[in-house]
Amino acid sequence: MKQVVYTASPESQQIHAWRLDEEGALSLLQVTDVSGQVQPMVVSPKKDFLYVGVRPNFRVLAFRIAADGTLSEAGEAPLPGSPTHISTDRAGNYLFCGSYNDACVSVSPIGDDGLPQAPSQVIRELDGCHSANIDNANQTLFVPALKQDRICLYSLSADGTLAPRAQAQVNTVEGAGPRHMAFHPNGSYAYCVNELDSTVDVWALSNARGEVERVQSLDMMPPGFSETRWAADIHLTPNGRFLYACDRTSSTITVFSVSEDGGLLSIEGYQPTETQPRGFNIDHSGRYLVAAGQKSHHIEVYRISEPQGLLTPLARYAVGQGPMWVVIHPLD
Numbered sequence: 249m250k251q252v253v254y255t256a257s258p259e260s261q262q263i264h265a266w267r268l269d270e271e272g273a274l275s276l277l278q279v280t281d282v283s284g285q286v287q288p289m290v291v292s293p294k295k296d297f298l299y300v301g302v303r304p305n306f307r308v309l310a311f312r313i314a315a316d317g318t319l320s321e322a323g324e325a326p327l328p329g330s331p332t333h334i335s336t337d338r339a340g341n342y343l344f345c346g347s348y349n350d351a352c353v354s355v356s357p358i359g360d361d362g363l364p365q366a367p368s369q370v371i372r373e374l375d376g377c378h379s380a381n382i383d384n385a386n387q388t389l390f391v392p393a394l395k396q397d398r399i400c401l402y403s404l405s406a407d408g409t410l411a412p413r414a415q416a417q418v419n420t421v422e423g424a425g426p427r428h429m430a431f432h433p434n435g436s437y438a439y440c441v442n443e444l445d446s447t448v449d450v451w452a453l454s455n456a457r458g459e460v461e462r463v464q465s466l467d468m469m470p471p472g473f474s475e476t477r478w479a480a481d482i483h484l485t486p487n488g489r490f491l492y493a494c495d496r497t498s499s500t501i502t503v504f505s506v507s508e509d510g511g512l513l514s515i516e517g518y519q520p521t522e523t524q525p526r527g528f529n530i531d532h533s534g535r536y537l538v539a540a541g542q543k544s545h546h547i548e549v550y551r552i553s554e555p556q557g558l559l560t561p562l563a564r565y566a567v568g569q570g571p572m573w574v575v576i577h578p579l580d
């Protein structure tokens with residue numbers, strides 16, 4: 249499987265593109281200088297564009313992805329707030345942007361040409377809005393509002409309009425600070441990493457009443473950890489067997505195994521990683537994890553090992569300044 253890893257480094261305003269080979273080694277393919285601080289990124293479901301949120305002039309930039317994974321800028325559209333998180337619906341027709349500082353989530357239609365347009369809808373008063381996550385069925389958008397300890401639930405209509413679901417929100421433990429999410433491939437469970445207490449919640453997406461319900465909450469820090477908790481990112485292997493979440497104070501990635509049905513997590517280990525890991529990701533074969541150190545200015549590649557999902561460091565690479573977002577794109 250040929251894959252390309254993209255890393256965003258806002259302090260040096262660069263996107264690095266790396267080839268990831270079968271053994272987990274990276275080779276630098278391209279460095280793109282960007283007209284702004286690059287932060288969240290996502291590859292379109294059609295796999296032809298990389299969408300990138302930039303600041304301080306809040307925009308989404310669209311980069312066309314060539315067959316070899318190199319990028320060329322193709323267009324841009326305004327955003328209503330500082331982009332903290334960018335995602336799309338499963339069909340690639342709508343782009344969602346969550347803004348922590350501007351407390352909103354927006355919907356931007358994506359044209360037939362693949363280019364995002366100006367927002368068609370902005371939902372405000374989501375204090376600390378940290379991400380927007382569409383479920384596997386492409387029906388419900390999960391929007392964690394970190395400062396309100398809630399995840400808002402919106403139905404996505406065929407014309408791209410968000411409306412609160414009958415169950416309009418779920419609440420976390422007070423002070424948890426819900427941040428980023430991942431969905432199990434079977435569509436029955438979601439996992440949310442909580443920034444302020446470094447816990448991970450398991451959410452059943454449809455209980456006996458057809459509602460979203462928290463079924464497990466785990467402390468992701470090693471026993472005896474007593475410093476300030478500061479979790480960031482969460483990702484699941486494509487087969488749904490292993491889940492990873494990172495904490496920035498301790499510079500640790502916690503390794504979880506996932507039960508067959510997706511409803512139960514068990515901690516398998518704690519992997520020391522690059523300083524202040526704000527973003528990481530998993531390759532499409534489920535064999536490698538790439539973590540970015542916002543303070544080490546390096547990325548590090550790990551091999552994911554059976555049967556527990558533990559991580560073996562392979563190599564680290566100097567990247568731009570302040571790397572904080574990693575996405576991995578399959579070329580074939």
Ligand SMILES: O=C1O[C@H](COP(=O)(O)O)[C@@H](O)[C@H](O)[C@H]1O
Binds near residue numbers: 287330332
């Ligand atoms: O992780 C964090 O994220 C928020 C929002 O990030 P931003 O890059 O969109 O400003 C940040 O303000 C917070 O301090 C931090 O812990």
